[in-house]
Amino acid sequence: MKRRDFIKQSGLAAAGTLLVPSFLKNSFFESGGHKKLVIVQLSGGNDGLNTIVPYNNQLYYDARKQLALKENELVKLNETIAFNKALESLRPVWDQGLMTILNGVGYPNPDRSHFRSLDIWHTASDANEYLNSGWIGRYLDSDCPGCENAAAAIEVDDSLSLAMKGNRRSGFAVKDPALLQRVTKEPFFAGIAKSYIPAMLNEEHQGYLYKVLVDTASTADFLASKTKSVPSAGEYPDAAFAKQMKQVARFIRADLPASVYYVSLGGFDTHSNQRVRQDRLLKQWADGIRAFLRDMKDAGKLDDVLVMTFSEFGRRVSENASGGTDHGTANNLFLFGGGLQKKGVYNEMPSLQNLDNGDLLYSIDFKRVYATLLEKWLKVDHRKVLSRDFPLLDFV
Amino acid sequence: MALSKEQINTLHLHARAGFGLPVTQLEDWSKMPVTAQVDRLFSESESFTPLTVIKDFGRPEKVKEMNDAERKKLRVQKKEELQQVNTAWMKKIFSDKAQLRERMTYFWHGHFACRTDMPWFAQALNNVLRKHALGSFKEMLKEVAKSPAMLQFLNNQQNRKQHPNENFARELLELFTIGRGNYSETDIREAARAFTGWSFDRETGEFRIREKAHDDDPKTFMGVTRNLGGEDIIEIVLAKPDTALFITRKICRFLVAENPEEKTIESLADSFLKSGYDIGALLKQILKSDWFYAETNRGCLIKSPVELLAGIVRNTGLTMHKEESLIYIQRMLGQVLFYPPNVAGWPGGKSWIDNSSLMLRLRLASLLMSNGVIEAEEKDDMPEEFRSNEEGGTATAGLQRRFETQFNWDSFIAGLPASWKRDELASFFLRAQPPSNILSLVSEVKDNASRKNALVQILSLPEYQLT
Numbered sequence: 041m042k043r044r045d046f047i048k049q050s051g052l053a054a055a056g057t058l059l060v061p062s063f064l065k066n067s068f069f070e071s072g073g074h075k076k077l078v079i080v081q082l083s084g085g086n087d088g089l090n091t092i093v094p095y096n097n098q099l100y101y102d103a104r105k106q107l108a109l110k111e112n113e114l115v116k117l118n119e120t121i122a123f124n125k126a127l128e129s130l131r132p133v134w135d136q137g138l139m140t141i142l143n144g145v146g147y148p149n150p151d152r153s154h155f156r157s158l159d160i161w162h163t164a165s166d167a168n169e170y171l172n173s174g175w176i177g178r179y180l181d182s183d184c185p186g187c188e189n190a191a192a193a194i195e196v197d198d199s200l201s202l203a204m205k206g207n208r209r210s211g212f213a214v215k216d217p218a219l220l221q222r223v224t225k226e227p228f229f230a231g232i233a234k235s236y237i238p239a240m241l242n243e244e245h246q247g248y249l250y251k252v253l254v255d256t257a258s259t260a261d262f263l264a265s266k267t268k269s270v271p272s273a274g275e276y277p278d279a280a281f282a283k284q285m286k287q288v289a290r291f292i293r294a295d296l297p298a299s300v301y302y303v304s305l306g307g308f309d310t311h312s313n314q315r316v317r318q319d320r321l322l323k324q325w326a327d328g329i330r331a332f333l334r335d336m337k338d339a340g341k342l343d344d345v346l347v348m349t350f351s352e353f354g355r356r357v358s359e360n361a362s363g364g365t366d367h368g369t370a371n372n373l374f375l376f377g378g379g380l381q382k383k384g385v386y387n388e389m390p391s392l393q394n395l396d397n398g399d400l401l402y403s404i405d406f407k408r409v410y411a412t413l414l415e416k417w418l419k420v421d422h423r424k425v426l427s428r429d430f431p432l433l434d435f436v
Numbered sequence: 437m438a439l440s441k442e443q444i445n446t447l448h449l450h451a452r453a454g455f456g457l458p459v460t461q462l463e464d465w466s467k468m469p470v471t472a473q474v475d476r477l478f479s480e481s482e483s484f485t486p487l488t489v490i491k492d493f494g495r496p497e498k499v500k501e502m503n504d505a506e507r508k509k510l511r512v513q514k515k516e517e518l519q520q521v522n523t524a525w526m527k528k529i530f531s532d533k534a535q536l537r538e539r540m541t542y543f544w545h546g547h548f549a550c551r552t553d554m555p556w557f558a559q560a561l562n563n564v565l566r567k568h569a570l571g572s573f574k575e576m577l578k579e580v581a582k583s584p585a586m587l588q589f590l591n592n593q594q595n596r597k598q599h600p601n602e603n604f605a606r607e608l609l610e611l612f613t614i615g616r617g618n619y620s621e622t623d624i625r626e627a628a629r630a631f632t633g634w635s636f637d638r639e640t641g642e643f644r645i646r647e648k649a650h651d652d653d654p655k656t657f658m659g660v661t662r663n664l665g666g667e668d669i670i671e672i673v674l675a676k677p678d679t680a681l682f683i684t685r686k687i688c689r690f691l692v693a694e695n696p697e698e699k700t701i702e703s704l705a706d707s708f709l710k711s712g713y714d715i716g717a718l719l720k721q722i723l724k725s726d727w728f729y730a731e732t733n734r735g736c737l738i739k740s741p742v743e744l745l746a747g748i749v750r751n752t753g754l755t756m757h758k759e760e761s762l763i764y765i766q767r768m769l770g771q772v773l774f775y776p777p778n779v780a781g782w783p784g785g786k787s788w789i790d791n792s793s794l795m796l797r798l799r800l801a802s803l804l805m806s807n808g809v810i811e812a813e814e815k816d817d818m819p820e821e822f823r824s825n826e827e828g829g830t831a832t833a834g835l836q837r838r839f840e841t842q843f844n845w846d847s848f849i850a851g852l853p854a855s856w857k858r859d860e861l862a863s864f865f866l867r868a869q870p871p872s873n874i875l876s877l878v879s880e881v882k883d884n885a886s887r888k889n890a891l892v893q894i895l896s897l898p899e900y901q902l903t
Contacts, residue, residue, distance in 0.1 A: 153610060154779075199770055200790040213792050223795045228893055231877050240871035245738050248786060249794065249898035256791035311591045311603060360601055362594035367603075 074186075075379075075417050076292055078285075078301045078332075078347040079176070079203070082325065084309030085154065086351035087318055088371040088400075092141060092389075095122045099392035103358040107314060107365065121385065126322035129330045137383040138333060138342070139376050140435050144390040145409065146370035146402025150353065153367070154309065157352040162203035164407050164426050175410055175425060176300050177206025182424040186297040190259040193300040194291060196284040204302055211302065212259055215287065221264035224257040233257045267294040273338040274331060281305045282328040289335040292345065299418055308351060312362040325349070329376055342378035346417055346436065349374040350406070356398050370402035373409060375435055379417075382435045408433055439863040442466045446473065448734050451867055451903045452691050453477055453723055454535035455746035458753070459864060460851045474723045478716065481537035481570060486563040489524040490517055493556040493641050517555035522766075522773050523759040525562060529742065530749045540569035540715070542742065543690050545773065548580050548612060549781035550589045556641060557585035558774050573683060573713035574674055581608065581666060582643040584636040590779070593635040595628060597651040602628040605669075607779050613673045615682040619658065626655040630664045680709035684718065691722055693733045694785055700727060735868025735902045738788055741769030741797075743903060748801045748895070751865060753851070754843035756804075761840050768796060789901070801895035805843050845888060857881045858890050865894050868902040 093109055094100050096119065101108045114122035115131055121141075123130065133139050149167035151157045163171035173181075180187045187193075193211035195204050204211030214220055224230070233254045241247040272289045276282040284303045291298060305325055310318050329347065336342045354371030370390055390400040411422040411430035423429055439447075446466040450457035454477070457465065465473055502510065529538050544565040552558050561583045568576035580586055587593050590604035605627035609619050633650030636643050645665075655664045658672050673679055684705035688696045708718045722728055739747065745765060748754070756762055766772040770793055776782055789797075852861070858881050862869065869875075874897070879889040894900065 153606065156616070198768075198792055199787070210790075213790050215792070220792060220795065223799065226799070228877070228896060229795075229798065232874060232898070235873055235877060237871070237873065240873065243736060243868060245736060245786070245902060246868050246899065249738075249789065249901055252789055252791055252794050253798070253898060256795060259791065311601070312594065360591075360594060361596050361599040362591065362601075364591075366601060 074297075074299060074344065075419075076299060076301065076341075076345045077413060077417055078288055078303065078345065080325070080329070080347060080349040081201070081203075081302070081304040082308050082321075082349060082351040083154075083158070083304055083306035084351070085157075085353045085355055085367055086308040086322075086371065087310060087314060087355040087365050087368075088351075089354070089357065090314070090318060091124050091127070091322060092143075092372050093122045093124060094120060094389055094392065096120055097392055099357075103392070105359070106363055107359040118385075121389070124319065124322055126319040127326040129323075130326045133330055133333060133376065134384070138378060138380065139374065140380050140383055140386050142373040142375070142386045142404055142409065142433075142435065143388060144370045144400065144403035145350070145373040145406050146353070146400075147405050147407065148402075150369040150399075150402070152353060152369070154352060159202065161350065161352050161406065162201060164410055172205075173207050174201065174203035174205050176204050176302065177210055178425045179206075179300065179414060179418065179420060180209040180211065181206040182420055184299070184418065184420045186299060189297045190255050191263055191296065191298055193302070194288075194296070194298045195302040196287045197302075197304060201302060201304070211300070212263075214260075214263065215284075217260060217263035217267050220256070221260040224260045229253065229257070263291075263296070266296055267291060270294045272335055274334045276331040276335075277324070277327045279324045279328065281324045282331055285328045285332040286335070289332055289339070292336065292341060293339050310355070310364045311360065311366060312364040314359075314364040333376060337378075344379070346375060346377040346379060346413070348409070348413065349376075350409075354400060357392060357395060357400065358398060369396065369399040371400075373404075373406070379436060386433075386435055404433070405430070412436065439860060440466070442469075444863065445470050445729055447864065448729065448867065449473055449477075449723065450535075451747075452728075453719075454539050455529055455743065456750040458750050458851070459853075462864075470729070471724045474720060477536040477723075478570070478720070481534040484532075484534045484537050484566060486566060487521065487524050487528070487559050489520045490555045490559045514553060514555060518553070518558065518774065519759055519763055521555050521559050521562070523762045525773055526742075526745075526762050526766075529746050536719075537566060537569050540719070541566045543687070544569055544576065546776065546781040546784075547686065548586065549776035549779050550585050551775055552585040552589055554585070554588070557583070557588065560641065561585040562774075568715075570716040570719065571714070573715055574670070576715075577612065577670055577674070578667065580612075581631075581670065582634070582636075584641045584643075587634060587636055587643075592631055595632050595634070596649040597629075597632050600625070600628045600632060600651075604628070604631055604634075608669075609673065611780055613670075613682065614676055614679045618676070618678045623657055626657045626664075627669045629653075629655050630657065630669045631666045634666050674713065677705065677709055680705040680713070683713075684708050687718065688722065691719075692728055693736055735866070735899070737903050738785055739901055739903045740782065740784060740788060741766060741771035742773065744769070744797060744800065744901065747903070748804060751895075752801070752805060752843065752848050754804055754841050754848075756841050758840040765800075769793065769800075794901075797901055798896050798898065801900070802892045804841050805845075805892065805895075807841050807843070848891075849884070849887060858894075861890060862894055865891075866897065866899040866902075868899045870897055870899045 089100065090107060090109060093114060095114055109124060113125045115125055115128050116122040117134060130139065147160065147167060151160060151167055160167060162174045164175040165171040176193050180192055191212040193204055195201060195211050195213045196215060197213055198215060200211060200213040236250045236254060238247065241250060267290055270290050270293045272286050272293065276286045288301045288303060291301065305321065307317060307321050333342065336345050350373045351371055353368055355365035355368040360366050387403065390403060394401065407426055408430045411426055412433045412435065414420050414422040414425055415432055416436050443462060443466045446462065447457055449470050468476065529542065532538050548565065550561060564576065564579045564583055590607055591601045592604035595601040595604060602624055605624050609624060609627065610616055629651045633646040635646050652663050654662055657664055657669055660672055681701065685701050688701055704718060704721060707721060711717045770788065771782055858878055862875060878893040879886045881887045881890050
């Protein structure tokens with residue numbers, strides 16, 4: 041049915057997005073209203089207390105005689121909190137109102153195993169639930185506008201995270217599209233992709249291999265042709281994480297139909313020797329984020345981009361006996377972008393006194409963050425993705 | 437003439453119980469019934485040699501006294517040695533006669549997933565796994581729990597009476613023995629207390645219990661209350677049928693199929709428990725069963741990167757002498773020995789395959805056989821030891837690498853029966869058969885040139901990714 045006819049026949053269209061057929065939604069977003077979500081995962085369990093430091097709280101120093109940051113290692117933001125100095129490149133980001141910190145983000149009955157907690161964050165399950173699909177994968181499954189595209193969600197990496205795997209659809213993992221395209225165009229593979237008939241394969245893994253081959257070839261073509269002549273602007277540090285953010289920026293500048301990007305930075309599991317390792321990684325993260333935001337501003341896209349940074353759990357309040365911290369629970373979560381409604385500190389830091397067996401108590405369920413991003417930023421019904429109704433937050 | 441049923445069964449057995457059978461050995465093995473072949477696999481694994489590439493235990497103590505130049509030298513040396521342990525094992529996997537033992541060492545390596553930056557520790561742990569790979573799971577578990585590599589990786593030498601560190605106890609229960617849902621958080625805390633003081637001598641790497649750090653007060657673990665030590669925890673956990681189930685299920689998924697019937701696993705686990713955790717006995721039961729040779733269990737597993745690479749080497753006779761190449765390929769394929777993504781090991785199966793990894797894997801054999809070039813970037817989360825670029829960890833974009841392989845077409849072809857045409861070659865190299873319209877894209881074999889084409893194409897088919 042053509043657009044004109046639909047409008048004529050429907051009379052007064054209802055306001056809810058659920059009643060708007062996909063072709064209308066597509067054209068709405070075509071006009072530049074398409075928001076991008078960039079998810080940054082800090083793998084290993086980043087120690088939030090040494091990231092955003094409650095420097096005026098004596099309990100912090102009591103619990104961390106070795107690990108507590110000293111005065112000259114802090115960048116004070118206000119009366120209560122300071123950045124770890126490793127984050128100093130984010131200072132201008134903070135000052136310009138492009139950053140929001142959510143405190144005490146976690147979930148009930150927290151799991152302190154990497155494997156499990158990461159699964160929980162990736163699948164948005166309850167602590168006692170085991171889901172095999174990721175929340176972004178299910179976002180793709182929910183028939184969001186543009187999500188029938190094979191590259192509607194892109195992970196800048198060599199392999200795909202569980203978060204990006206849905207029941208019907210999955211995201212696309214690629215570090216360099218031109219490289220990938222060259223590879224799929226080899227004659228023998230092009231021949232297989234053309235000759236393949238799904239019905240002739242009856243074994244599950246065999247069928248899977250062929251399907252991936254065919255999808256890869258067509259998607260690689262598409263991505264390479266769209267990003268061929270897109271530069272990125274500004275200086276990016278010479279580190280792997282920054283390179284990934286740079287690639288995300290190129291994809292965004294190329295106006296791809298992708299609405300979600302996923303990037304990981306690992307190494308945060310600091311059971312020992314935390315100061316050296318965490319500080320180094322935090323700097324990489326901060327520098328990369330800063331360069332990316334500058335790039336997006338230059339492209340005039342800062343208001344359409346939202347970066348969310350999370351880690352699968354925080355760490356214990358007290359240090360352990362080897363200059364590190366053990367797995368904990370609630371943590372801070374960071375948002376960056378030009379479209380933030382509530383900037384700076386979103387909510388109170390968790391108490392350092394009222395703990396759960398040495399761990400911080402959560403006050404915001406991370407699934408509410410997901411629900412808010414799905415509903416208010418990506419404009420889909422979060423219940424279709426998360427299977428439950430969550431009260432939304434108002435950071436955006 | 438098509439391959440016989442016996443030959444196909446033989447190839448299936450050696451693909452699962454080893455790393456693939458070179459064509460030159462096909463005749464010799466396939467004239468025996470598969471049950472006899474299993475016995476022969478065991479006897480050929482009876483004697484074995486440990487990895488010995490690292491001669492010295494590098495002493496970590498003196499590091500504190502070093503200046504920057506000395507430290508850098510030590511870092512470089514450690515990095516080289518870690519690469520040496522890795523490549524020494526890869527080469528063993530490629531060519532060692534005790535294939536079944538190497539295969540199971542590889543399995544246990546993924547099960548007792550561990551990362552260490554001390555080459556001596558890595559080698560020692562690998563040798564513990566090799567020693568017990570076909571023997572007693574109980575003895576292996578005890579030695580693994582006392583190995584410096586594992587104690588360090590799971591921070592146990594920092595597990596002290598005053599400040600318990602639960603990492604070791606948690607992973608022991610969750611991943612190495614009984615699995616999730618079969619213990620409580622309290623069990624973990626109590627187990628951690630039992631393991632306090634478990635450490636290793638910094639001078640020699642030998643296991644010792646630090647008496648002052650050990651908590652010898654009573655503990656309650658899984659219903660047992662007394663002054664429990666680490667070995668007691670292990671005994672208690674092994675007495676639980678759920679532990680036998682957990683290990684058996686994992687072995688079945690590794691050797692047979694992704695979703696074996698629960699009944700089958702339970703029955704095998706029961707025997708495993710009653711045998712006192714005799715790994716060899718369990719393996720024999722599996723590898724001699726009708727179930728193992730069932731049609732639906734053939735070609736139904738996706739090869740891991742190491743299996744893919746080893747299969748190519750063993751199938752084609754190519755060699756790779758340059759250590760850096762071996763490391764590089766592992767990195768690009770997403771699996772580096774001695775460097776699992778985390779303590780849960782490599783998830784395996786479909787997770788090896790996605791849009792970017794598949795293209796590399798499909799082309800791998802052809803690239804290696806032509807000493808070709810791969811343009812791709814390195815993943816970020818490798819430790820410095822396994823990166824081969826310069827100090828400072830600078831990222832290099834669009835890096836081109838040559839593999840420095842030695843491959844001889846003539847000797848490869850000479851090993852193949854001259855009468856074998858396209859169908860026979862496909863049956864030999866592929867454990868799952870492609871649909872006829874796909875196989876028809878492969879060259880017919882009429883002469884040497886077309887035979888070469890056919891071989892490369894067969895090794896480039898999606899079916900070659902399956903085992």
